Amino acid sequence: MSEPLNPTPETPGPAPETPGSAPDSAPGPGLDAAPDPAGAEAATDAEADAAARRAASFERQRRLRQEPRFPGGPAADPAGSHHERRIRSFQPRRSRVTTGQEDALQRLWPKWGLDIDGRGVLDLPTLFDGLPVVLEIGFGMGEATAQMAAEDPDTGILAVDVHTPGQGNLLGLADRAGVSNVRVANGDAIILLREMLEPAALDGLRVYFPDPWPKKRHHKRRLIQTEFLDLVAQRLKPGALVHCATDWEPYAEQMLEVLSAHPLFENTQPDGGYAPRPAFRPLTRFEGQGLDKGHVVHDVLFTRR
DSSP: OOOOSSOOOOOOOOOOOOTTOOOTTSOOSSTTSOOOHHHHHHHHHHHHHHHHHHHHHHHHHHHHHHSOSSTTSOOSSTTOGGGOOSOOSOOOOOOOOOHHHHHHHHHHHHHHEEEOOSSSOOOHHHHTTTOOEEEEEOOTTSHHHHHHHHHOTTSEEEEEEOOHHHHHHHHHHHHHHTOOOEEEEESOHHHHHHHSOOTTOEEEEEEESOOOOOSGGGGGGOSOSHHHHHHHHHHEEEEEEEEEEESOHHHHHHHHHHHHHOTTEEESSTTSSOBOOOTTSOOOHHHHHHHHTTOOOEEEEEEEO
């Protein structure tokens, strides 16, 4: 008779050692292993050191964000924005400042620049020598703003942005063009409107090519919303012009929709649609590049009732 295929196994003996295996006398990782207080203490110290290094790095970055890049120039965080819990429509960023921009910031910021710190109301008649004032939110590198200021010296432009190279560039352009009707504001336009402007202080508002925040989950960050218009309406004089422009069609549709629905604004176009680009808004280099690529730019013009 043949042996069964699965005989009852005998009680196994100790496994033979293999090359490189630990000797029987060495403690294994199980319950019988002797504790190593020195090793555990060293691991704890290493973790604590790593946590301390991370905390120090975070603190250095925080101080860097709050320190002005140029003494006497725009503040890094003028209103203490880290205390604000509101969803923002802009994303502050730092990029390289050219020698010319740095020179303009250091020379001209004390004369034409201001920080939006929310600590006091601006005296616009004094700031602009009695000129009517238009607020421009987001001016990029400032080419269009400087051109509009030069072509309309009887209107003051309060230009707001958070981009330091653009601030320096606009100051330099205005200086070279010999215009004095531009003031550059550094910080959050919402804080400016809410805390630092008198009711009916403005003769107009310009918002050209704001960040479209194209992803649906980011639409709440778009600037042109009903709540924003409620605030703007308080700061505009009756008859003041609100002028928005964008090359992102879904955002243009939102602009037109929320302005049309607001009871304190009226479309300048009899058909209730978009407006032709007015002559006072220059065609910028970047806009021209977009048009060459087939982008469609929409202008939206409404007046304050």
